[in-house]
Amino acid sequence: MKPNTADQRYLTTLLDQLGIDPDEISRRALPLYRQARRLAPVGLGTDHRDKVLTPRAAQAWLKMREAAAADGVVLSVVSAFRSYDYQALLIRQKLERGRTLAEILAVNAPPGCSEHHTGRALDIGTPGCPLLDEVFEQTEAYAWLRKHAGDCGFSLSYPRGNPHGYVYEPWHWRFGREA
Structure with a gap:
């Protein structure tokens, strides 16, 4: 769902x-995404802060994490819902550390283009x-996700050579056909 007029401004x-x-x-x-309004907790992330997703995505994530655990695989939430403001903060922090906008x-x-705004994307x-390293693709967790995530409604968002110009993110998965 696209942002409303006030959000676009x-x-x-x-x-x-x-x-x-x-441009x-x-x-x-x-794509531009509307911020999720209804969110449900999914527990603490790797940063020991509460993480939230939309209710359906939260339910699917908890089911998927439980299924992975039953197979001896531990899946952890690194990042979930992000507001427009938080996305802007992440970029500001990287700019302050001397990273170029192109690198970032x-x-x-x-802001406005992150699947995390929808409350249906997870790192x-x-x-x-x-965390957030391409080496994740070499883990048992990634192999498990490749085999089973689709059964829970999740798919990899940014494979190698994705059309949006993002680096390959084997850790970034979204719930639903489109975020």
């Missing part, structure tokens, strides 16, 4: 504050693996 302001050219969104064919936008969506980790 707010997103335009955020993009301007961050120095992100709105970047159309050039990369990035290869791994972080501009997933597993013990013993660096």
Whole structure:
């Protein structure tokens, strides 16, 4: 679902504050997402903060995590729902650390373009693996997800060579056909 008019105006302001050219969104064919309004808790993330998803995505995640555990695989939530403001904060922090906008936008969506806004996207980790690292694809957790995530309604969002220009993210999975 696309953002309403008020959210679109707010997103335009955020993009301007961050120095992100709105044409970047159309050039990369990035979809715009509305922020989820109804959210349900899914437990603590790897940062020991509460994580939330939409009720249906939360139910599916908990079912998937339980199924993986039954097979001896531990799946952890690294990141779940993110507001527009939090997405902007992530970008600001990276800019303050000296990263270029081009580097940042290869791994972080501009505010309004993150599947995390929908409350139906997760970044997933597993013990013993660096977080948000391509090495995740070499884990038992990733192999399990490739085989079983679809049974729970999840799919990999950003495979190698994805059409949106994001780096390969074997840890990023979304619930539902489209976020």
